[in-house]
Amino acid sequence: MTSSPAPAARLARPLIELREVEKYYGDYYALRKITTDIREGEFFSLLGPSGCGKTTLLRCIAGFEDISGGHLAIDGKDMEDVPANKRPTNMVFQSYAIFPHLTVEENVGFGLRRDPSSKEDKARRVAEALEMVGLKGFGKRAAHALSGGQRQRVALARALILKPRVLLLDEPLSALDKKMREQMQSELRKLQRQVGITFILVTHDQEEALIMSDRIAVMFEGEIAQLDSPERLYRRPISRKVAEFIGIMNFLPAQVLSTGPQIALDVAGLGQIGIDAEQCPGTPRTGEASVGFRPETMTVLYDGDPEPTRGKVAQGTVEEVVYFGDMSYYEVRLEGVEKPVQISMRNVVGRPVLPRGSRTRIAWEAGALVLFCEPKG
Amino acid sequence: MKRRSFLRSEAGHGLLMLSPTALYATIVMAAPLVAVFVFSFMTPGYLKVVWTFTLNNYAKVFSSPIYTALLGRSLMTSGVVTAVTVLTAFPIAYFISFYVSPARKSLWLFLITIPFWTSYLIRVFLWKVILGYNGVINSAFLGLGIIHEPMTFLLYNMNSVVITLAHSYAPFAILPIFVALEKIDRSLLEAGQDLGESRFMTFIRVTLPLAMSGVVASVLIVFIPTAGDYVTPTLVGGANGQMIANVIQLQYFKLGDYPMGSAVSITAMAVVTAMALVFVFLNRRFLRGPK
Known part of the structure; x- marks a missing residue:
């Protein structure tokens, strides 16, 4: 179900242990009692909107910020009195922090000064690190003559050459253009598998987190709202807030009639249905609730299409259609629901896009629904 | 059109x-x-210039020991002043840039310029009051019983010239260094520590090289004018604190020898320019100063 883990992840022992880690500035809490483990060899992402504390948490792990409370251990060793330069972590900064007065080579070899190996050995390792990030032959260039993508690679090589236990990445791709970003996403993922080092990525881009991570911690207001694999996070978000932050989710008001292994619901526009308890990631209880589903889990049926064997059908009207070439995006008003729901469909030859105003049937599977029993917000 | x-x-x-x-x-x-x-290439005549070309003036500058000695002393004094000023200015600039909260930085810079509110001449005279035989320092030390007779090495020699000039030029040295330090991206310093260096080594390997542009500017701004300073040695220099500018003044206004004064001026200018260029070159070559 999840993507194949990196080889080292099989050990799955916690490399970083966070126990009730707090950080406050005066009476402003940046981190509130964060308790979690980050495993050896995994690609771990901290995802959240700006100001959620994700960068603060990263900087606490790096040692640039002291934690105000709780415990932080790396590799079983408490980090309380360990300064940043003694920690087994290295960081790729958001601004890349390439030393402008040094060449590419000197930047990459910066951390090797205290290394006892010979000059030739160091030069060879610098060359290897540059080759690994695709900058072979760039060693003699001045750092200020590099493009954004190249700076990024230098920053990566400079950190990885020290073979850290953990590589910390602070929004490393946010300054790149879209194409470069996509390329670096896949390169970073490959690089992480290749070197087997634990990566912790801070990002506000949910797509980036989904593409790259083994596990994602979604943070809001200094707390981890949900920590899960990308697929679990997308399919079973724990709250409406998480659901809204990751991808698009449609919500329908619902009434929970009974709970148990099967939950009986009355959903506006879909009617009375039963779902598995597994489809409610929170605590199910009777009363007002809402039901969510992703745009691609519903299908707009054409006239004459047979009803699906599994799953159900609802009635609706096409309010809006956007044609995207490979995909079409529909806004469909379900009967008895005011806000139209969004449905995305892959376009198929011989099936023209339905015009606005069409009366249509919507097919859906009960397994695609997620039930949120939290108080209405 | x-x-x-x-x-x-x-x-x-x-x-x-x-x-x-x-x-x-x-x-x-x-x-x-x-x-x-x-x-400087004309023949001297009292209070006027005789318009015949000669190299005699320059020959005199380089042959008579008084000019070379005074030029040497000027460069020496100015070199010491520069070293003292820049070395004391750096910690001040560093403190303002790194430890003063951003909201208070301009206040600090404003405070540094306060000495400029009084005239240069008055500031030099004040140093006389502080360093003199019956001055502030001597009276205080005598009163405290630390010394039993006034110290005479404070005033009317090179020490007093250095102290006075270093004080006068401090803001000129602080500001360029401050600007250079302000421009340093703070994440570079974190990167230095992240890559295993202590705060001190990060300062040596990152902060200092990046601040060199400001240090070079400070050195030039202090060295060039102090080498030719005339007021300070006149007032607090005494007989042994005289500098090249004093002899130029003597040639022009006391002896009325314009060509000779001009030749000394041009020589002094040439030497200072040459030294400044050598300094900038060395800095670029070995310390990776501004490119």
């Missing part, structure tokens, strides 16, 4: 806007310099 289009062009506008300043600079800077340069 063509003239009109030139005046309307961007270059024309630029030159027009520049011309008053350029004219001013020509009249008050370039013209006197040219005059001094021409004078």
